[in-house]
Amino acid sequence: MKHVTGTLISYYFYCKRRMWLHANDICFEDNSEDVAMGKLIEETTYLQRNSNFEQIEFDGIKIDYYDHKNKIIHETKKSPKFEQTHIWQLKYYIYILKKNGIDNVKGVLEYPTEHKIQTVELSIDNIKEIELFSKEIISIITSNECPPKIKSSKCKNCSYYEFCYVGEEV
Numbered sequence: 001m002k003h004v005t006g007t008l009i010s011y012y013f014y015c016k017r018r019m020w021l022h023a024n025d026i027c028f029e030d031n032s033e034d035v036a037m038g039k040l041i042e043e044t045t046y047l048q049r050n051s052n053f054e055q056i057e058f059d060g061i062k063i064d065y066y067d068h069k070n071k072i073i074h075e076t077k078k079s080p081k082f083e084q085t086h087i088w089q090l091k092y093y094i095y096i097l098k099k100n101g102i103d104n105v106k107g108v109l110e111y112p113t114e115h116k117i118q119t120v121e122l123s124i125d126n127i128k129e130i131e132l133f134s135k136e137i138i139s140i141i142t143s144n145e146c147p148p149k150i151k152s153s154k155c156k157n158c159s160y161y162e163f164c165y166v167g168e169e170v
Ligand code: SF4
Pocket: 014, 015, 016, 017, 018, 148, 149, 150, 151, 152, 154, 155, 156, 158, 159, 160, 161, 164
């Protein structure tokens, strides 16, 4: 039985083919400079944070920095290029916490390299949207058919690039 996870939510907005491949255990390690830089930014930013943050993991989500006292999830990202994906992933975390009886949680997205901070909240409409696309995610990942390539500029930064485009130019 497959479940929706935080990673699948972000891939749903990034590329449904990538989501299907990941969900069906066709994985490639992402060693790109982008990922390395993202990890470095996250580590160096959060090193300055104190012990008010805890890591929580349940129902397919893993939140690295949850401020339990103020009910705030903190996420650091390298660039706002895929901001909508980041926002929905954070909304999904808030949704899962709500489903588990933890209400009034907010999210804070931080882009240290751009000095940008974005607050994320979950509306009633968002809950309906999440429930709809969660159904769609399950339907896609349990299908025998892998979705088509998206042929987008995003592909060049994707760990599945060689797998998708072997012998082709995008
Ligand atoms: S290379 Fe492009 S089409 Fe293939 S999984 Fe990645 S984003 Fe999707």
